[in-house]
Amino acid sequence: MTTLGIDFTTLSVRGGADAVPVTDENDSETAGGCLCAPGTCCGATLVPAHVPQTSSTAAPPPELADGVKLPDNAAFRSLELPVYRFLRPARLLGFPDLAPTVVRLEPPVGAGARAAVPVDAVHPPPFVTPHWPHLVHRVPVLESRLLTAEDAPKRTYHFDLDVTAYPDEIDGVDFRVGGAVGICPPNDPALVQELLERLGVAGDADAPVDCVTEGGRWPTIWGEDRARRLRTTRRELVTWTVDLHGGILAKPLLRLLAEHTADPSERYILSWLCSKQGSARFCALRSAPYPPTLPQLLAAFPSSAPPLADVLALLPPLMPRFYSLSSDPTMTRDNKLRKVEIAVTVHETPEPWRTAPPYVRTGISSGFLERVARTFIARAKAGAAAPPLTVPLFRGLQANPLAKEFRPDGPMLLIGAGVGVAPFRGFVQRRLRNANCKNKVWVLQGCRDSLVDELYAGEWGVDDADIRKVIQSRKGTKKYVQDEVFNQADLVWSVISHPDGKVFVCGSSKGMGEGVEEALKKVAMASTGMSAEEATEFWDEKKRTWQYITETW
Template sequence: MASSDIIDSLFPPVDRINDRVSSLSRPPRAPSVAPSLTYSDESEDQEEDVPNPAEQPRRRRASTRLIASSAADVQRITGETTAQIITRCCGGGCCLNLSPKKKGVEYESVPLPDNDAFRSLNLRLDGVIPTSLSHVHEMPEQTTFLEPIRSSPSRKDPPSPTDSAISIDKSILATSSEAADNHTNANTAVEDSAPAKDAVPEHVDTTIQPPRFVQPHPPYNVFPARIHNARELTGAGAEKRTYHFDLDVTNYPEESGIDFRVGGAIGIMAPNDTAIVDEVLDCLLIPRFQRDKTVLLRTTTGRWPTVWGDDQARELITTRRDLLTWCSDLQSYPANKPLLRVLAEYADNEDERKTLLYLCSAEGQGIFCDFRTGPHISIPQLLRAFPSSHPPLDVLLSVLQQLMPRFYSLSNDPHEEPSLQSGHHQERRRIVEIAVTVHEAHDWRTGVRTGIGSGFFERQAKRFLAATAAGEKAPEIYVPMFKGLMANPLATEFIADGPMLLIGAGVGIAPFRGFVQRRLKTANCANKVWVIQGIRDSLVDEIYSGEWGVHEEELKKIVESRRGEGRYVQEEVRHQSDLVWKVINSVDGRIFVCGSSRGMGEGVEEALVDVAMEKGNLGREEAKKYWKLKKEAGQYIAETW
């Protein structure tokens, strides 16, 4: 039966005609007449049109037909090759292996690990896997090696973990007598040594900053900025906690180029939590006396453990703890097959080994894809789930993802404040400001864990607040940072003249505070600046309340999603269509959007398209092109993540 026949049998033509006539008879929705933020706050009381249930048309069943039941059908319809399909696959080919069991394949029962960590992985395993596995991922190449250090017998100074800042030449590692005996072997080692005295760099305290080889952009190193002040912006009961930080950059090394500026971002080299690092070392059975002992790190290729260094072989002096703390990400990435293959290779328990190999095979591809696209699994969780696997640390480091910097927008221009240190009350310190919202994810053991960057900031904030509560005037608590993206559009497209509409949610509103303060310092032009701020609940989530200047009530509109009408930022953008259209069509008019791309960013972009369609009488595609041209002209600036 044709699709049209099916529809006619379910809904007679007369019903469909009546439905259409009924829909046409209803009056069209009136365009928004919301006033500007400056002159009225009535938009808060406006209600959205709520359809009358009695007027809703009958729900219709859609006619459906199965058009694809296999990978061959998918290829036939799309015209793509197998290789093309795999490039769009979530994990590497589960769409080509839909059936969990195949006929004619022999299976065996394999007991699964009996521990909470394994159960938390939520693998769709029933303990029955094929006896023979095909296309098992090959053991990845080892590119990282940890070796003892050669030294000169005349060197009596104890090695320092902070000497991990230098890339050394092989000749430094050989003693003079060894070099005479064997010129070709400079990698033989003697424990407990350090490089030649002239090769040792200045002292680096890796408890507050990474080793010097973790460079953000050579030749500059990470700067440990002391926390001048810290406070929590959100109240008790807030769904997401946000902290404000004043960072002392008085002694930041001089660099060519642009200075710190609001709208720009600083990079933060956040370390892994000490507890997580210790847990990984425990799982790998590394003795405590070795964890902070200097070793020679030798790599054969890649840029690791630098951040943006060249792809080349390296030899560095470091410690096992520093490598796990500053160089390898232990919780932000999903597990991949090279990692699982390494765990399988070093699993003493045969059942655990078979389970891991199954996940690395073609037969286990579907389960692996579900596992890979689910919640991110931390490295300690994975090691606890397969407790018999104890790979050597250097082998594990060869397959772990690199720990990358996190970027945070400045919430104000640099300014000077009096020093808090005793005896230096007249000294002025140069301060930059940022706001950080704590990101949380599910944790198999504690229920929730924080992100690497935001969790680090929260720990530092709590240390600072505890120290000040105990009476300390200037706690020595640091944040490892570097000057980041000071020339990004959010900073460079800010114009001192012309109207601005600033749209943000959550911590995305932070740089707008600096924009407004800068504008109000240069001229009394509050009638040219408007802010739409999205929050959940103004009682606990409204950050920087009262810090926007004397015109705050006139220029800022608060939109709450969890109180009152429960409205979102994008809905207010539609209500403020007159203001949006006025600003974007004014000389030097700018619209800035800042915040999360998921939800807020996408919703605001769609709302702006709707405004252009309504006010400019444009079609949807024309409206999208309109905003694209405005973005190219620097009038529409969106910084989302």
């Protein structure tokens, strides 16, 4: 078989009289195994994490023979491929076929053909729809402010959103305390432009095309599974329908990049990553804390320029993001105005391979909302009159565990760190409408430094000092919220022992969520003499009976 200009059936190791063909048995990259679980990325045997993996940082890269030259750019070096593998180009095994063509971008035909149209940068096209019965609405931003210090490790913004005109989609379904709204974010315009330029279609980005699909839900979110012909533009598709950050490293994508790579060396290296010999390194990249993104791969292999339609078919769809309400939505419902409030923490990922700042990328949704917030704040400072800013929102999840299990009475212990405390502010506001919260509601709030990143300080009502304790991990006693959970063992046990008592936990599952669960088990053991197994079963039973409710991510 000959493809990509390389004969993969006959190519063997070259480099001297002692050259031997590369096979499963003598190729150490294959023998090293895969870092993924069986049946995930390549189906190979799982290798323990402690097994050392070969990296290009182990030794200076030697001169490569037979014309295989390493790309000389920071993005390629950031992949840390074992460059000794390319000293003697080998016969590649297990090379995948190209994915079938299921998306086409065709010149517009019939009625509706139009001239170039700028993409709407703040609201998705009509065919991007969430699950029934919701539609995405333009919701005005009433207020936005930074809740943390500007130099906080994780910046968090507050938003007041005007839902006065939001329609009643289903009788009896409304915004609820503890519920979450959905945001349909766009990709960063700068990243979209970068991708269009690398694929050589920037000049036609705003020209109308017919997007033709063979089946599936894409480019909708939760539309029907069927074939489609939609009038759109290339920029609109890249902006609103595909995720340019997460879950993109897959062998079909690498195979596509290899097929459309002009440089023979780049083509061989991409092919090696697709092959059985490259499985261990492929799995290491895929399971890394920050897997390579499509822009990083295109920067690493600059001669690769696959057709945009084929790239779109292999990228994951751009899904909505959900944000818990940080207020009681019934408090602001009157005949004139209704609003909901959310808090958004900006997620940043380092991109040291970039040749110019910024050397980080933000999350798709949190980055979009930060751009909205910064624009709002700048306008407010300048006193500039401008059309109201909007965000693309739908009602989202109003039957999630936090919303379903909130009760207007009974003792509650609310445990959260970072932005995880946001929905608990709404809990406290609702309880204050009915009675004094003292001796009925307790909040354990974790942060790094109360002067830098304590959220909603002084905004919890008249009983703030009595119901809320802030635990700082970088200042003062330097404890984590899970440490305080064990210190408050008597309180924890009194709440969970009450017939109507509930313990809520919200925040990051890694670290905080896991730590709080372990602390709760220790509380049960210390309070009753349970064994570790009995304590685990105790809290599992409390989960089943909805006395212990977690919402972690």
